[in-house]
Amino acid sequence: MIKVVVAGYQGKMGATAVQMVLAQDDFELVGLLDPSAKEKEAFGVSVSTDKNELSKIQADVWIDFTQPNVAFEHTKFALENGMRPVIGTTGFTESQIQTLHALSVERHLGGLIAPNFALGAVLLMQFSKMAAKYFPDVEIIELHHDQKKDAPSGTAVKTAELMAQVRKAHHQGAADEEESLVGARGADFEGLRIHSVRLPGLVAHQEVIFGSKGEGLTLRHDSYDRISFMTGVALGVREVMSVSELKYGLEHFLEL
Numbered sequence: 326m327i328k329v330v331v332a333g334y335q336g337k338m339g340a341t342a343v344q345m346v347l348a349q350d351d352f353e354l355v356g357l358l359d360p361s362a363k364e365k366e367a368f369g370v371s372v373s374t375d376k377n378e379l380s381k382i383q384a385d386v387w388i389d390f391t392q393p394n395v396a397f398e399h400t401k402f403a404l405e406n407g408m409r410p411v412i413g414t415t416g417f418t419e420s421q422i423q424t425l426h427a428l429s430v431e432r433h434l435g436g437l438i439a440p441n442f443a444l445g446a447v448l449l450m451q452f453s454k455m456a457a458k459y460f461p462d463v464e465i466i467e468l469h470h471d472q473k474k475d476a477p478s479g480t481a482v483k484t485a486e487l488m489a490q491v492r493k494a495h496h497q498g499a500a501d502e503e504e505s506l507v508g509a510r511g512a513d514f515e516g517l518r519i520h521s522v523r524l525p526g527l528v529a530h531q532e533v534i535f536g537s538k539g540e541g542l543t544l545r546h547d548s549y550d551r552i553s554f555m556t557g558v559a560l561g562v563r564e565v566m567s568v569s570e571l572k573y574g575l576e577h578f579l580e581l
């Protein structure tokens with residue numbers, strides 16, 4: 326049995342992850358964390374409001390769907406206490422990921438930080454990287470529910486990072502373009518623009534739009550329900566048990 330803790334268990338993703346853990350024959354829920362929890366126990370396990378209480382329990386994997394300002398500390402805490410992190414929380418910087426990777430190697434512990442666990446979104450990111458080699462002019466539109474705290478989304482950042490591996494940084498649009506309203510051209514990632522839409526009713530969606538002479542190519546992924554992320558989370562939990570370093574991106578555990 327893989328013993329699992331869920332941090333952020335009262336949130337939209339955390340609650341879905343708890344149900345996924347409970348439904349697996351080879352997973353056992355052993356701990357729950359949320360600072361604003363009122364209950365002492367839920368789903369048959371004790372609830373913690375302070376992460377330090379979880380250092381006392383024996384757990385293999387720490388699933389995290391909390392918020393960007395605590396995710397780094399949570400991942401570090403998990404590794405320091407012998408738990409393999411499976412992190413969905415977004416907003417990590419490159420240097421934070423490097424620090425956590427070094428810690429995982431030092432502790433011989435597997436782990437995963439995945440900006441998106443939906444298999445379709447992972448494919449969208451890979452397809453975008455393939456296309457960017459031949460279509461270097463590209464913009465990203467990410468669309469999310471209006472409760473999302475970070476912008477741009479972790480998925481949009483990771484997509485831009487992957488495309489940057491095959492695409493030369495360059496300004497897109499007219500050399501002398503001017504914004505008459507600040508932000509009209511979106512966020513600038515090496516000349517590639519990222520636009521963040523926030524609306525009630527949405528879950529998580531992304532379009533990657535490529536343009537070239539006389540032709541265009543649009544790739545799109547939609548998560549209509551948070552269940553879309555759970556196949557990837559379960560895969561991540563199983564896979565981190567057999568590696569001894571932290572990976573960034575679910576693609577590392579897929580045959581692509």
Ligand SMILES: NC(=O)C1=CN([C@@H]2O[C@H](COP(=O)(O)OP(=O)(O)OC[C@H]3O[C@@H](n4cnc5c(N)ncnc54)[C@H](OP(=O)(O)O)[C@@H]3O)[C@@H](O)[C@H]2O)C=CC1
Nearest residue numbers: 333335336337338359361390391413414415439440441442
């Ligand atoms: N990788 C992926 O595939 C996906 C990633 N995400 C990411 O997951 C994160 C959570 O998203 P979502 O569930 O929608 O957000 P929610 O706001 O619904 O849930 C976040 C939960 O974390 C709790 N929380 C806050 N601080 C702590 C802490 N220190 N310790 C434990 N729990 C804490 C919050 O409690 P309170 O409300 O009391 O503050 C809340 O219950 C976001 O970063 C989002 O971008 C989302 C979907 C998919």
Ligand SMILES: O=C(O)C1=N[C@H](C(=O)O)C[C@H](O)C1
Nearest residue numbers: 415440441473478479480529
């Ligand atoms: O906050 C969300 O909802 C999501 N966050 C992740 C991100 O920032 O990319 C993954 C998915 O888009 C849903």
